[in-house]
Amino acid sequence: xxxxxxxxxxxxxxxxxxxxxxxxxxxxxxxxxxxxxxxxxxxxxxxxxxxxxxxxxxxxxxxxxxxxxxxxxxxxxxxxxxxxxxxxxxxxxxxxxxxxxxxxxxxxxxxxxxxxxxxxxxxxxxxxxxxxxxxxxxxxxxxxxxxxxxxxxxxxxxxxxxxxxxxxxxxxxxxxxxxxxxxxxxxxxxxxxxxxxxxxxxxxxxxxxxxxxxxxxxxxxxxxxxxxxxxxxxxxxxxxxxxxxxxxxxxxxxxxxxxxxxxxxxxxxxxxxxxxxxxxxxxxxxxxxxxxxxxxxxxxxxxxxxxxxxxxxxx
Numbered sequence: 001x002x003x004x005x006x007x008x009x010x011x012x013x014x015x016x017x018x019x020x021x022x023x024x025x026x027x028x029x030x031x032x033x034x035x036x037x038x039x040x041x042x043x044x045x046x047x048x049x050x051x052x053x054x055x056x057x058x059x060x061x062x063x064x065x066x067x068x069x070x071x072x073x074x075x076x077x078x079x080x081x082x083x084x085x086x087x088x089x090x091x092x093x094x095x096x097x098x099x100x101x102x103x104x105x106x107x108x109x110x111x112x113x114x115x116x117x118x119x120x121x122x123x124x125x126x127x128x129x130x131x132x133x134x135x136x137x138x139x140x141x142x143x144x145x146x147x148x149x150x151x152x153x154x155x156x157x158x159x160x161x162x163x164x165x166x167x168x169x170x171x172x173x174x175x176x177x178x179x180x181x182x183x184x185x186x187x188x189x190x191x192x193x194x195x196x197x198x199x200x201x202x203x204x205x206x207x208x209x210x211x212x213x214x215x216x217x218x219x220x221x222x223x224x225x226x227x228x229x230x231x232x233x234x235x236x237x238x239x240x241x242x243x244x245x246x247x248x249x250x251x252x253x254x255x256x257x258x259x260x261x262x263x264x265x266x267x268x269x270x271x272x273x274x275x276x277x278x279x280x281x282x283x284x285x286x287x288x289x290x291x292x293x294x295x296x297x298x299x300x301x302x303x304x305x306x307x308x309x310x311x312x313x314x315x
Contacts, residue, residue, distance in 0.1 A: 034273045037265040043245055043290070044263060044280050046299045046309035055100065055108045055306035057086065063115055064098050065089060069123045069139075070179065070235055070249075070287035071302045073105070076129075080105040080291070081153055083136070084302070085123040086115065097122035097138075099154060105293060105300075105308065111154065120158055122148070124179045124287075126236065135182070135208075137162070137191070143176035145193055147208065162191070164203050164211045177201075179233040183244070183269065190237070190269055192246070197231030198222065200248065202270060220248065220264055220272050227279050228262060230254050236289050237269070244269055249286035249303070250279065259286035261301055281309065 032039040057066035064086025071084035080102040085095045096115035100108040125138035136148040136156060145164075148156040162180070164172045176196055183190040189205045199218030203211035223229040228250030236247045244266045249259050260279030264272040281288060285301035299309040 032276055034265075034276065036267070037243060037273050038241070039263070039265060039275045039277070040240070041313075042297055042311060043240060044275060044277060045312045046280065047312035047314075049106070049308045049310060051106070052307040053305035054106050054308055055082070055084070057305075061088070062086075063088060063092065063096050064110075066304070067098075067306075068095070068304060069302075070125065070289075071306065072125050072127045073289050073291050073300055073302075074127055074129070075105070075291055075293060079103060080108075082108065082306075083125055083127060084306075085125070094119065095121050095123040097125070097156070105291065105298065108306075113154070116154060116156060120148075126181050128182050128184055130184055137180035137182050139178040139180070143178035145178055145180040145191075159208075162211055163209065164191070164193070165213065166216050167213050169212070179235070181234040181236055181246075183237040185239075192219075192234035192237065194233040197233050197251070200232055200234045200246075214270055219270055220246070220274075225274070225278070226252050227260055228252070228274075230256075232262075235287055238290055243267060245290075246272060247288040247290055247299075249288065258282075258284050259303060260284075261286055261288035261299075263288075 057064055065088040067084050067086055069085055071082055073080060073082045082100045084098045086098045087095050097117050098114045099111040099116055102108045121141040122138045125136050127134055127136050134150045134153055140146045145162045147159040149159060150156045164177060177193050179194045181192040191203045191211050192200055194200055200220035202219045203213045205211045230253050231251040232248055234246055234248045238245050246264045248262050250262050251259055261281035262278040263275045263280055266272045281301055287302040289300045290297050296311050301307050
């Protein structure tokens with residue numbers, strides 16, 4: 001094959017363009033690494049949707065005049081399912097459970113039979129499907145975690161408060177244990193919970209009846225950085241490329257009330273490293289929930305109002 005001057009220039013130009021595109025791709029997908037733990041951009045870099053918020057309280061005289069704390073979103077087939085907590089300024093002080101659906105995760109329709117439970121106190125919920133059943137772990141009155149089960153996402157049966165034990169088998173000391181976040185793997189249930197937001201603990205169970213701490217100290221402690229020095233609570237755990245990623249909300253000081261969203265990574269669910277770029281969401285956007293929409297991950301913040309954030313490939 002003969003190669004003249006024009007052909008050589010063309011080939012060189014193609015290589016130059018390919019190299020520039022490759023470098024641009026690397027810029028758009030930075031990797032942050034601590035030891036063997038990688039924090040890919042697809043899990044950490046997000047920008048707010050221009051039409052936020054996508055869901056709020058009604059603002060009127062309804063049971064869900066306001067929404068609060070963590071809700072939860074699952075995408076199944078072509079439909080997004082959201083459970084949320086509603087309350088009103090005056091009158092009924094119970095935190096009620098609501099349900100809404102969406103074809104795109106942006107425009108939501110409230111279920112006509114809301115609230116789903118008339119008397120039970122449900123907030124800070126997480127939902128996981130196992131087999132044909134949905135398991136909801138939530139805070140009840142006085143920040144005590146409890147469990148509910150459903151087969152249709154709408155009708156829930158109360159299972160009672162969670163029985164959590166220290167490593168020696170003795171029940172937890174009196175007081176709150178809330179914001180439950182669940183991971184299920186190989187028949188073993190992993191429960192992340194907080195006590196007054198003073199750290200994130202981990203307990204496990206194989207029967208959903210008794211939960212035993214893996215250690216009696218938090219697996220994610222406060223600080224030492226300022227952004228999560230006052231309070232922390234886990235919202236969700238996912239597995240990506242063989243590693244675990246925990247999305248949690250954090251508070252810098254007890255008086256700021258400016259919650260943020262953060263992420264940590266682990267190889268064993270017990271030992272965690274915090275993302276050096278935390279927080280990943282600021283401006284009082286907390287209770288983060290990551291949802292894969294079929295093409296990419298999007299991050300919802302769900303405290304007070306629901307906002308969605310899409311991957312930011314410019315950072």
